[in-house]
Amino acid sequence: SSGINAEYGGDPQCYALPDVNCDFTNVSMKEVSENEVEVSGAVGKAPSPTYKVSATYIDGYKATSMAPMIGPKAAQKGYLNAISTIKRCERVFEKMGMGAFEEYNIECLGSGSNYGNDIESSEAREVVIWASVRHKKKAALELYAKEIAGASTGMAPGFTTMLGGRPRPTPILRYKPFFYSKDLVDITVNDSEFKSTNTEFSPTQPQSPPEETIPVVSEGNQSYRLEELAYLRSGDKGNSANLGIICRDKSLYSALDARLTSAAVKDYLHHLGEDLEVTKYNLPGVGAFNFVLDNALGGGGVASLKSDPQGKAIGQIFSDFIVEGLKEKESYNLE
Numbered sequence: 001s002s003g004i005n006a007e008y009g010g011d012p013q014c015y016a017l018p019d020v021n022c023d024f025t026n027v028s029m030k031e032v033s034e035n036e037v038e039v040s041g042a043v044g045k046a047p048s049p050t051y052k053v054s055a056t057y058i059d060g061y062k063a064t065s066m067a068p069m070i071g072p073k074a075a076q077k078g079y080l081n082a083i084s085t086i087k088r089c090e091r092v093f094e095k096m097g098m099g100a101f102e103e104y105n106i107e108c109l110g111s112g113s114n115y116g117n118d119i120e121s122s123e124a125r126e127v128v129i130w131a132s133v134r135h136k137k138k139a140a141l142e143l144y145a146k147e148i149a150g151a152s153t154g155m156a157p158g159f160t161t162m163l164g165g166r167p168r169p170t171p172i173l174r175y176k177p178f179f180y181s182k183d184l185v186d187i188t189v190n191d192s193e194f195k196s197t198n199t200e201f202s203p204t205q206p207q208s209p210p211e212e213t214i215p216v217v218s219e220g221n222q223s224y225r226l227e228e229l230a231y232l233r234s235g236d237k238g239n240s241a242n243l244g245i246i247c248r249d250k251s252l253y254s255a256l257d258a259r260l261t262s263a264a265v266k267d268y269l270h271h272l273g274e275d276l277e278v279t280k281y282n283l284p285g286v287g288a289f290n291f292v293l294d295n296a297l298g299g300g301g302v303a304s305l306k307s308d309p310q311g312k313a314i315g316q317i318f319s320d321f322i323v324e325g326l327k328e329k330e331s332y333n334l335e
Contacts, residue, residue, distance in 0.1 A: 116271030
């Protein structure tokens with residue numbers, strides 16, 4: 001269930017493959033014997049008139065530094081060290097005609113940065129400062145690497161070392177997936193033109209119906225962390241994250257379906273990005289939900305400046321979501 005829910009991404013009613021569109025919404029699994037599972041319920045639909053294409057392109061350079069900061073107000077001092085270095089570099093860039101950083105990201109790991117916690121209110125006394133910057137010119141990042149080294153001797157006390165040494169500029173490879181018309185592609189096999197025997201292409205990509213608004217019905221007065229009721233797993237699909245949630249007990253499906261809305265997920269994870277958009281898909285066959293979080297990863301993969309560029313921690317962060325109005329734990333099979 002975890003593999004199906006977390007790995008395919010997007011609409012489970014229309015997972016596009018070169019020769020078929022798959023519908024996984026009613027897939028079910030049954031343990032037949034030890035190390036043997038029966039999978040049934042997958043449906044194949046006519047292929048679309050397009051190919052899925054995955055492209056990458058170079059878009060400037062980035063550099064990332066990590067440095068421990070120890071002592072009272074570690075997060076606040078670490079952030080000031082990082083932002084002061086960035087602003088000082090930008091003043092130098094302006095005089096050299098290089099222009100400012102195109103983007104930068106500062107996180108104080110250990111203070112709850114990935115949970116959206118405010119740095120100013122942090123009481124952490126040990127953090128790791130993650131500072132990542134992007135610029136079109138490699139030379140600008142080489143200058144940044146020299147400037148940041150001075151933080152250990154000339155800025156706020158408690159800066160211990162630069163993990164891995166000075167940051168090195170690396171190329172940014174952006175990922176761009178898209179659909180491309182099959183009519184525009186000539187295919188040859190063994191020097192002969194290839195013609196598909198299946199010409200009944202669907203004119204459009206079928207899609208799951210819009211998310212339904214389901215009334216929340218109180219079943220009791222108990223509240224739980226979502227991790228107590230479901231398995232969670234997340235990952236990346238370009239600049240989008242994929243959050244899979246699987247009920248530990250399928251009798252919880254209706255209750256969680258009503259409470260785990262796209263609006264609730266977006267509200268809880270709003271700190272992932274100003275342009276965050278959340279789409280919910282249901283997989284009742286395995287008692288699961290799939291949420292696609294567009295614009296959640298700051299570009300995703302090597303293009304991202306985040307400490308979690310592939311969204312692997314999003315499922316763990318959302319595991320603290322509180323589900324209210326349920327029965328006593330003994331009423332469910334949560335093993």
